[in-house]
Amino acid sequence: MTMLNPDPDAALVERVKQGDVRAFEMLVVKYQRRIERLIGRMVRDVDLVADIAQETFIRAYRALPQFRAESAFYTWLYRIAVNTAKKALVDMKRDPVMTHTALQGADDDDETYRGGMEPTDGETPEAILASKEIAATVNAAIAALSEDLRQAITLREIEGLSYEEISDVMNCPIGTVRSRIFRAREAIAERLRPLLDTRDGNRW
Amino acid sequence: MSQPDSDRSLSESNRRILSALADGDATDSEASRAFQAWRDDADARSSWHTYQLIGDVLRSDDLAVEPAADEAFLVALRARLADEPVVLAPQPRVEAEPVALPAAANASTAAARSRGRWQGPMAMAAGFLAVIGVLNVAGPFKHGSGPQLASNAASAPVLASATSVNNSGVATDPQTIAQSKAAADQLAPYLAAHRQSAISGPFQMPGSDIRNASLVQPAQ
Numbered sequence: 001m002t003m004l005n006p007d008p009d010a011a012l013v014e015r016v017k018q019g020d021v022r023a024f025e026m027l028v029v030k031y032q033r034r035i036e037r038l039i040g041r042m043v044r045d046v047d048l049v050a051d052i053a054q055e056t057f058i059r060a061y062r063a064l065p066q067f068r069a070e071s072a073f074y075t076w077l078y079r080i081a082v083n084t085a086k087k088a089l090v091d092m093k094r095d096p097v098m099t100h101t102a103l104q105g106a107d108d109d110d111e112t113y114r115g116g117m118e119p120t121d122g123e124t125p126e127a128i129l130a131s132k133e134i135a136a137t138v139n140a141a142i143a144a145l146s147e148d149l150r151q152a153i154t155l156r157e158i159e160g161l162s163y164e165e166i167s168d169v170m171n172c173p174i175g176t177v178r179s180r181i182f183r184a185r186e187a188i189a190e191r192l193r194p195l196l197d198t199r200d201g202n203r204w
Numbered sequence: 205m206s207q208p209d210s211d212r213s214l215s216e217s218n219r220r221i222l223s224a225l226a227d228g229d230a231t232d233s234e235a236s237r238a239f240q241a242w243r244d245d246a247d248a249r250s251s252w253h254t255y256q257l258i259g260d261v262l263r264s265d266d267l268a269v270e271p272a273a274d275e276a277f278l279v280a281l282r283a284r285l286a287d288e289p290v291v292l293a294p295q296p297r298v299e300a301e302p303v304a305l306p307a308a309a310n311a312s313t314a315a316a317r318s319r320g321r322w323q324g325p326m327a328m329a330a331g332f333l334a335v336i337g338v339l340n341v342a343g344p345f346k347h348g349s350g351p352q353l354a355s356n357a358a359s360a361p362v363l364a365s366a367t368s369v370n371n372s373g374v375a376t377d378p379q380t381i382a383q384s385k386a387a388a389d390q391l392a393p394y395l396a397a398h399r400q401s402a403i404s405g406p407f408q409m410p411g412s413d414i415r416n417a418s419l420v421q422p423a424q
Binding site: 006007008009010011012015016017018019020021022023024025026028029030032033034036037050053054057058061062064065127130131132134135138139142153154156157158162163174178181182185186188189192193196 | 223225229270271274280282
């Protein structure tokens with residue numbers, strides 16, 4: 001091993017650099033919630049959070065060819081989010097209306113296109129309740145796991161250890177670590193499924 | 205109707221790979237299969253989202269978000285990404301070849317005695333021109349037909365088209381122009397010094413251009 005903590009996103013980033021926008025979508029799905037929370041701590045206007053998050057990912061996509069992997073992808077993305085939010089705040093002070101329009105990315109002559117998000121329902125009582133239910137279900141599912149599975153996924157997701165490090169801690173082969181983490185995720189996902197499926201049963 | 209066993213087995217296999225990819229533990233071939241699954245398999249897409257959501261919620265309850273909100277975010281972003289040129293990182297060869305750019309060739313007209321002194325700046329100048337060239341290569345895609353142009357460019361040597369694009373006067377976006385200008389500004393002192401050196405070289409003999417040109421070749 002040449003690096004203590006190799007970037008877990010290296011394969012995805014490399015794929016994006018080769019022109020695969022779908023790999024970038026996978027990175028978006030991975031980091032969108034964390035980026036929105038980060039921006040939400042900097043920007044009080046709730047309606048702007050998603051727009052700034054969108055702008056963050058667009059900027060990251062444009063700049064990705066220059067990403068040299070000197071830091072982890074998420075560290076790099078985090079910096080872009082902070083800078084984008086700061087710039088939005090400065091622009092907002094200068095011209096609130098124009099900033100909002102610019103962040104939405106809409107063309108003046110295109111009335112149907114809205115590049116930004118539709119008004120979010122993330123703050124409605126129903127959405128807050130659903131979020132709490134998801135959190136409670138995940139925590140209950142974790143508690144119901146066998147000790148091996150719980151330890152494996154906790155070391156990975158909370159402690160951020162690599163498979164190799166987990167195999168050392170748990171004194172088992174890397175293949176076993178991989179299997180335990182997958183089984184833990186599957187068990188939690190099984191409990192979550194009724195909450196995550198949309199009305200027509202399809203997602204994504 | 206229940207899912208056929210073969211499909212179920214394939215889906216589970218894809219999910220195993222996605223789980224490993226999420227942790228950076230997938231092999232190259234597995235990663236390729238995961239990207240394919242993301243593209244073609246709704247179950248794979250929803251599993252990828254669920255695995256990431258689980259990880260987020262384990263780290264913090266306030267990252268629990270309804271999937272509908274996440275999906276709406278991605279759908280909106282997709283619409284914007286569709287207007288973006290396809291990302292293509294410069295190939296490693298790009299950085300090795302700028303030695304052959306005009307900057308290096310022009311520099312060969314400098315007096316031989318100043319060659320050593322200018323080797324560093326020459327390398328920097330070639331680097332700047334390479335950056336300008338790459339930026340100009342990226343620029344036109346934003347105004348062209350997007351994916352088609354970009355995908356054609358995918359197989360084209362980036363540096364080969366740098367000079368022609370640079371001279372073609374194709375409009376680029378303000379950011380690209382600003383970046384190019386910044387690079388050009390950095391290059392200006394070197395070019396001015398270079399011109400001065402070329403003019404004031406009193407010992408330059410007729411025909412020395414040819415001899416000097418050979419001197420900029422790598423020693424080996």
